[in-house]
Amino acid sequence: xxxxxxxxxxxxxxxxxxxxxxxxxxxxxxxxxxxxxxxxxxxxxxxxxxxxxxxxxxxxxxxxxxxxxxxxxxxxxxxxxxxxxxxxxxxxxxxxxxxxxxxxxxxxxxxxxxxxxxxxxxxxxxxxxxxxxxxxxxxxxxxxxxxxxxxxxxxxxxxxxxxxxxxxxxxxxxxxxxxxxxxxxxxxxxxxxxxxxxxxxxxxxxxxxxxxxxxxxxxxxxxxxxxxxxxxxxxxxxxxxxxxxxxxxxxxxxxxxxxxxxxxxxxxxxxxxxxxxxxxxxxxxxxxxxxxxxxxxxxxxxxxxxxxxxxxxxxxxxxxxxxxxxxxxxxxxxxxxxxxxxxxxxxxxxxxxxxx
Amino acid sequence: xxxxxxxxxxxxxxxxxxxxxxxxxxxxxxxxxxxxxxxxxxxxxxxxxxxxxxxxxxxxxxxxxxxxxxxxxxxxxxxxxxxxxxxxxxxxxxxxxxxxxxxxxxxxxxxxxxxxxxxxxxxxxxxxxxxxxxxxxxxxxxxxxxxxxxxxxxxxxxxxxxxxxxxxxxxxxxxxxxxxxxxxxxxxxxxxxxxxxxxxxxxxxxxxxxxxxxxxxxxxxxxxxxxxxxxxxxxxxxxxxxxxxxxxxxxxxxxxxxxxxxx
Ligand SMILES: Cc1ncc(C[n+]2csc(CCOP(=O)(O)OP(=O)(O)O)c2C)c(N)n1
Ligand code: SF4
Ligand SMILES: [Mg+2]
Numbered sequence: 001x002x003x004x005x006x007x008x009x010x011x012x013x014x015x016x017x018x019x020x021x022x023x024x025x026x027x028x029x030x031x032x033x034x035x036x037x038x039x040x041x042x043x044x045x046x047x048x049x050x051x052x053x054x055x056x057x058x059x060x061x062x063x064x065x066x067x068x069x070x071x072x073x074x075x076x077x078x079x080x081x082x083x084x085x086x087x088x089x090x091x092x093x094x095x096x097x098x099x100x101x102x103x104x105x106x107x108x109x110x111x112x113x114x115x116x117x118x119x120x121x122x123x124x125x126x127x128x129x130x131x132x133x134x135x136x137x138x139x140x141x142x143x144x145x146x147x148x149x150x151x152x153x154x155x156x157x158x159x160x161x162x163x164x165x166x167x168x169x170x171x172x173x174x175x176x177x178x179x180x181x182x183x184x185x186x187x188x189x190x191x192x193x194x195x196x197x198x199x200x201x202x203x204x205x206x207x208x209x210x211x212x213x214x215x216x217x218x219x220x221x222x223x224x225x226x227x228x229x230x231x232x233x234x235x236x237x238x239x240x241x242x243x244x245x246x247x248x249x250x251x252x253x254x255x256x257x258x259x260x261x262x263x264x265x266x267x268x269x270x271x272x273x274x275x276x277x278x279x280x281x282x283x284x285x286x287x288x289x290x291x292x293x294x295x296x297x298x299x300x301x302x303x304x305x306x307x308x309x310x311x312x313x314x315x316x317x318x319x320x321x322x323x324x325x326x327x328x329x330x331x332x333x334x335x336x337x338x339x340x341x342x343x344x345x346x347x348x349x350x351x352x353x354x355x356x
Numbered sequence: 357x358x359x360x361x362x363x364x365x366x367x368x369x370x371x372x373x374x375x376x377x378x379x380x381x382x383x384x385x386x387x388x389x390x391x392x393x394x395x396x397x398x399x400x401x402x403x404x405x406x407x408x409x410x411x412x413x414x415x416x417x418x419x420x421x422x423x424x425x426x427x428x429x430x431x432x433x434x435x436x437x438x439x440x441x442x443x444x445x446x447x448x449x450x451x452x453x454x455x456x457x458x459x460x461x462x463x464x465x466x467x468x469x470x471x472x473x474x475x476x477x478x479x480x481x482x483x484x485x486x487x488x489x490x491x492x493x494x495x496x497x498x499x500x501x502x503x504x505x506x507x508x509x510x511x512x513x514x515x516x517x518x519x520x521x522x523x524x525x526x527x528x529x530x531x532x533x534x535x536x537x538x539x540x541x542x543x544x545x546x547x548x549x550x551x552x553x554x555x556x557x558x559x560x561x562x563x564x565x566x567x568x569x570x571x572x573x574x575x576x577x578x579x580x581x582x583x584x585x586x587x588x589x590x591x592x593x594x595x596x597x598x599x600x601x602x603x604x605x606x607x608x609x610x611x612x613x614x615x616x617x618x619x
Contacts, residue, residue: 022447023443023446023447025443049446049447051442051446051476053439053472054468054469054471054472055468057436057439057468057469058436058439058442058468058469058472059439061432061433061436061439061440061443061469062439062440062442062443062446063443064432064436064439064440064443065412065430065432065439065440065441065442065443065444065445066443066444066446066447067443068430068440068443068444069410069443069444069447069448069451070447071447071448073443073447087433087436088433088436091432091433095430095431196410196428196429196430196444196451197410197428197448197451198407198408198409198410198427198428198448198451198452199406199407199409199426199427199428200407200408201407204425204426204427204428204429205428205429206422206423206428206429206430206431207429207430207431208413208422208430208431209431210419210420210431
């Protein structure tokens with residue numbers, strides 16, 4: 001496959017197609033609409049299912065249906081649409097069917113605006129629907145990574161029969177970058193052995209999230225939690241740079257992580273021992289690696305395009321061993337490297353033994 | 357003396373359809389959900405489609421329908437059965453997909469989903485149980501509750517000035533170009549039950565022929581929450597519901613009448 005210039009949203013869509021998505025259901029919303037538009041053209045061309053649904057509520061429930069039938073299914077939206085899908089997320093998680101959701105986040109709360117944001121961190125990692133569970137959440141920082149994580153999302157969804165989010169922000173969705181798409185995977189020839197396909201020559205199968213008996217539902221929850229522990233064990237992902245000798249580590253994901261990288265490099269040029277830690281899986285949060293770093297760094301600086309949401313996870317991982325500072329922009333404002341640099345400089349000056 | 361013995365050969369005239377499991381249901385005595393289940397199951401048997409049928413249960417008294425139908429099945433969120441059925445059908449067009457929904461499910465919380473499944477002409481069949489009440493939650497007003505009808509959330513009787521008028525879903529959906537067959541039947545006597553079965557049969561045949569969306573609305577009794585005895589409840593369907601909800605077809609698209617005539 002050749003490197004080509006690709007827009008984030010289009011790359012996400014085409015990567016899903018290459019990964020073998022059989023059904024896409026969505027509703028237009030900026031800044032992810034190009035994803036839906038790409039699907040509108042490509043899916044019918046390939047003889048796969050595409051519906052522009054009447055709402056995000058319908059989209060996610062169509063995904064739920066297609067997933068129950070054993071097809072690789074997905075939807076995409078942006079923050080307000082993701083809020084509307086919460087019901088479906090919960091049913092999908094509760095009945096343990098695989099599904100993939102792309103959230104190209106925008107500024108909130110409410111209708112907010114259409115500028116890039118990371119304000120759905122809590123929503124996707126903590127409260128993607130009612131009940132006790134976490135979805136798997138992957139956060140790319142480049143178009144290439146968006147492609148790679150989109151493919152991974154389908155594999156993880158299938159492997160764990162679980163809900164997987166790929167979260168980008170408007171910037172990543174809209175920007176063009178050179179990237180390479182994977183080859184087209186053949187569609188699965190058979191539906192999985194738990195799927196609803198019609199009870200020909202076998203007992204009927206039932207997919208439900210309903211269990212009226214409390215002890216039985218507790219067992220269901222225990223099984224779900226055991227699965228989540230396995231995911232926590234095996235699926236923590238991150239990238240790091242210049243952390244070996246770092247006294248200060250900047251923690252940022254997606255676009256914020258990428259902008260922070262420029263600031264970190266500048267700080268290095270100025271002689272500061274600063275590194276970058278970029279979580280790729282937001283859930284499971286890469287806390288193992290981060291708490292090991294906490295053993296030897298002097299401070300963390302969390303950078304997000306929100307009021308400080310991942311901040312909580314970093315504090316938990318740091319376990320009170322080192323100070324955790326925060327720099328964020330809200331409402332669709334994207335930080336420039338210089339502001340992050342200044343935050344680094346300010347915090348670095350306060351580290352024990354610093355000359356300031 | 358040896359008594360003369362006549363051996364009468366056993367003839368089964370009535371049995372449980374294969375599409376219905378041999379399990380007790382949780383429905384109240386006199387509830388017509390059970391009749392509706394049986395009619396659907398008989399039709400699935402007669403059309404020979406049980407083993408490629410996928411049922412979508414609602415949230416409502418029929419929430420456990422998937423336990424009663426001997427087919428693959430799933431449980432939708434409240435009102436979302438048509439969306440779920442759409443997802444299933446689109447990735448498995450050879451499956452026979454049906455939703456079974458109450459009036460709160462279909463005409464209140466799931467209004468958008470049912471209108472758009474009809475608008476898209478989705479090739480699915482919907483069985484719509486209109487019992488003019490929210491049965492499962494203990495008898496609150498439904499969008500189909502009749503003017504003046506007493507419910508737990510219209511304790512003075514439904515006041516149309518405050519709560520609007522009951523919705524006639526068969527008429528509404530009959531206007532959708534994507535709907536191939538929409539009809540209203542009732543379960544209050546044997547004659548009507550037979551007609552209801554014919555309608556259900558047509559609705560599934562419409563799906564098999566790929567003609568588009570089909571829905572059978574069934575006027576049903578909820579003696580428990582109507583606060584009536586079973587005979588009174590059955591009478592109430594005839595006296596009060598039928599006049600407001602006229603029985604008959606509201607949409608018969610081209611090609612459907614031929615299916616209706618077939619045996
Ligand atoms: C989102 C959501 N809201 C409310 C409920 C509670 N609820 C369960 S069943 C029901 C009403 C069902 O009434 P209907 O659809 O008429 O079915 P019936 O029980 O009368 O057959 C309601 C409101 C729910 N389960 N989910
Ligand atoms: S509450 Fe009403 S609808 Fe529900 S099972 Fe009882 S009689 Fe039937
Ligand atoms: Mg009802």
